[in-house]
Amino acid sequence: xxxxxxxxILAIAVVIIVVVWRSSPGCRQQAMDAYRKYGGWTExxxxxxxxGFIEYAEKKLNEDLASFAEANSSLAGARQTIEDERxxxxxLLEEARQLGAEFRTAYQEAEAASSYPVTVRGRSYSRDDxxxxxxxxxxxxxxxxxxxAALDSAAQDVxxxxxxxxxxxxxxxxxxxxxxxxxxxxxxxxLTGSTEELLAQVNEVIGENEHLLAESPVRTVExxxxxxxxxAEAADASVDVLAxxxxxx
Numbered sequence: 001x002x003x004x005x006x007x008x009i010l011a012i013a014v015v016i017i018v019v020v021w022r023s024s025p026g027c028r029q030q031a032m033d034a035y036r037k038y039g040g041w042t043e044x045x046x047x048x049x050x051x052g053f054i055e056y057a058e059k060k061l062n063e064d065l066a067s068f069a070e071a072n073s074s075l076a077g078a079r080q081t082i083e084d085e086r087x088x089x090x091x092l093l094e095e096a097r098q099l100g101a102e103f104r105t106a107y108q109e110a111e112a113a114s115s116y117p118v119t120v121r122g123r124s125y126s127r128d129d130x131x132x133x134x135x136x137x138x139x140x141x142x143x144x145x146x147x148x149a150a151l152d153s154a155a156q157d158v159x160x161x162x163x164x165x166x167x168x169x170x171x172x173x174x175x176x177x178x179x180x181x182x183x184x185x186x187x188x189x190x191l192t193g194s195t196e197e198l199l200a201q202v203n204e205v206i207g208e209n210e211h212l213l214a215e216s217p218v219r220t221v222e223x224x225x226x227x228x229x230x231x232a233e234a235a236d237a238s239v240d241v242l243a244x245x246x247x248x249x
Contacts, residue, residue, distance in 0.1 A: 046199050050186035054179050057202050061176045064209040068169050075165070079158045086151045089144050096141035100244065103134045107245040135241045142239075168212050175205045 046053045099121075106118045107130055117124045125133060178198060 041203055043200065046203065050199060051183060053199060053203075054183045054186060057199075057206060058176065058179050058183075060206055061172050061179075061202075061209070064206070065169065065172055065176075068165055068172070068209075072162070072165055072169075075158050075162055079155065082151050082155045082158065086148060086155070089148050089151065093141060093144040093148060096137055096144060099137050100134065100141065103130060103137065104245050104247070106130070107134075131241050131245070134245060135239050138239045138241065138244060164212060168209060171205050172209060175202045178202075 041053050041056065103120055106120050106125075110116050110118045110127070110130075116127050116130075118130065119125070120130075179202070182198060
């Protein structure tokens with residue numbers, strides 16, 4: 001019984017840790033920072049094995065450069081995707097606005113003449129059907145406006161990320177270029193103060209690379225593209241259809 005209780009407690013603890021890890025980016029970042037500071041190449045570890053750290057840094061920085069190149073390509077593709085989706089969404093938004101205006105005109109004419117059904121774009125509508133149709137149009141129009149705003153925000157994220165990548169790529173290349181000569185110095189046990197400082201800077205570049213690579217707007221773009229394809233809700237009680245239909249054009 002005692003063993004079972006222990007197992008249950010451990011299982012609950014694991015579940016809690018997993019939930020916190022997934023739901024809290026701040027906790028994840030703190031954990032990564034703590035690993036780099038205490039569990040990775042600390043200052044003491046670098047001093048004890050400078051050659052080992054340099055070899056690790058060369059491998060890691062080359063991997064980072066490959067990741068940056070891939071991210072750069074993804075950002076270029078993401079920017080084009082955003083532009084394409086923005087154009088398509090804007091076209092749909094303009095069509096929704098045009099449809100709304102057409103149905104409003106038809107409604108106001110029918111109300112003035114007390115004459116239903118009315119025909120709009122080749123289809124006959126009773127008064128109730130017309131109101132239901134306009135409700136859907138207004139809901140979709142609001143959705144397209146939200147998506148357009150989200151796409152604009154994503155475009156801004158991409159535009160901000162691109163120069164960050166360029167700067168970090170240059171920093172990474174600069175760090176890499178200094179390592180071969182420093183490795184030879186370290187091999188003959190001449191670990192100077194300037195070398196220690198350089199290794200600390202290289203370690204900082206590695207940390208900055210990890211932080212930059214952990215953030216990507218591409219996934220957001222994919223979600224936005226998917227959101228654009230999802231149908232709008234057909235009934236939204238908060239949409240004041242009659243206020244729209246009865247408003248002056």
